Amino acid sequence: MKLLEYCLPDASTLNLKHWDLDAESHQMVITVCSIQTVACCPLCQTLTRRVHSRYKRTLKDLPLAQFGLTIMLEVCKFFCLNEACRRRIFTERLPTIVAPWARRTRRYAEQLTAIGLSLGGSAAVRLGQHLNVAASRNTFLHLIARLSFPEMDTPRMLGVDDFALRKGHQYGTILVDLETHQPVALLPDRSAETLAEWLKAHPGVEILSRDRSKAYKRGMSEGAPEAIQVADRFHLLQNLEETLEKAFKGQVQVFRRIEQAQPLGNAVVTPWACELTPQPTITKRAQRLERYEQVHILQQQGYRIQDIAHHLGMGKRTVYTYLSHETFPEWQPSIRRRGSGLDPVLHN
Ligand SMILES: [Zn+2]
Structure with a gap:
């Protein structure tokens, strides 16, 4: 007792x-x-x-x-x-002990809420059955929905990215405090206006990180003109990768000469020992080919034209042009649209 x-x-x-x-x-x-x-x-x-x-x-x-x-x-x-x-x-x-009209004690409700917050609805039900705290999926979700948002200061460094509410159809925007790595807010869409509105209502952001989206760029410029805009880590690495590829693909002849030189002896031939000759024609073609492949991969994953354009920072018309060709077209879409005909350089 x-x-x-x-x-x-x-x-x-x-x-x-x-x-x-x-x-x-x-x-x-x-x-x-x-x-x-x-x-x-x-x-x-x-x-x-x-x-x-x-x-x-x-x-x-x-x-x-x-x-x-x-x-x-x-x-x-x-x-x-x-x-x-x-x-x-x-x-x-x-x-x-208990809230007015509640049918479970406060400490029991707190435990259910903690499990629900950690696991979400269905997984919380499965763990709850093992812990003898059985509750339905809706109960877990209801308890989470009743929680009030914690007070939060406007972050100094804010990450902005999109996420799919329904892949290929509806997207929202997630804002993350890059110093605490905590999500700050979810916006119902990824338009410039919604982002600008949030930034105006939460002044004090000093650094904004984003992808290549033009909508985010505009929203940030309107909502927080004083803040510095930087590329997020993913896109920074993507830019680096493209730049390295560009640099190396422009030196195909140099690498061939290195390959040919290697079997002659054990001496290591370094690229800078050979004459570096920029080859912009090959570089541009490689860039376009890579974009073409990215567009097709995203389309196979179920993305719509406007989503692909948003993600890759391209025009919708260019995406459409790439998608309308089953093999990589040996011309630049923007030149073709202006009626300049085929790119003579690329057909050398
Ligand atoms: Zn009274």
Whole structure:
């Protein structure tokens, strides 16, 4: 009995009356009553000792070892003594134990919320069954939805990127504090206007990180003109990769000469030992070929033309032109559109 008293949600407010254990169904029921003699009217805050009646509340609580625990809580109804108050009778509040009208104790609800927050709906249900805290998927999601957002300062360094609400159809924007690595806000779309509006409402961002999207660029310039815009790590690496590729592909002849020189002896031939000759024609073609391949890969993954254009920072018309060719066209779309015909350099 003494041990059970230690297990109560708030032993200083409750008095344990008796308990009942069903070994077959692994259920324990304990009956407790509130020992408060004074209560405060929730409407006018007047203190009162005048009891109207008692009634029982049934609350689900944290499991005790392998037993599911139900608490039968006897609480009092009090008269409000303030004649000007609209509330004549009220039920005593036990804020450390249970919220008004709730059917599970506060500590049990907190544990369900923590599991739901960590795992989401379906996974939380599966783990909950193992931990003897069974609840439905909707219960977990409902508890998470009721949480209030924590107070948050406007971040100094803000990362902006898009995410799919429905892949290929609907996208939102996620804002991340790059110093704490915590998400700050989710915006319903990825338009310049929505981003600018958020930035205006949260002044103080000094550095903004983004992809190559023109919409984000415009939104940042409008919403936080003082902030410095930088490429995010992914796009920085992508830029580096493209630049290296550009540099190396322009030196094909040099590498061939190195390959030819290597079998002649053990001496290592370095690229700078050979004459470096820039070959812009090959470089541009390689760049376009890479873009062409990226466009087709994204299309196979189910992305729409405008999404591909947004992601790669290209015009929609260029994406459409690339998609309309099953093999890489040996001309530059922008030149073709202007009616300049085939690129003579590329056909050398
Ligand atoms: Zn009152």
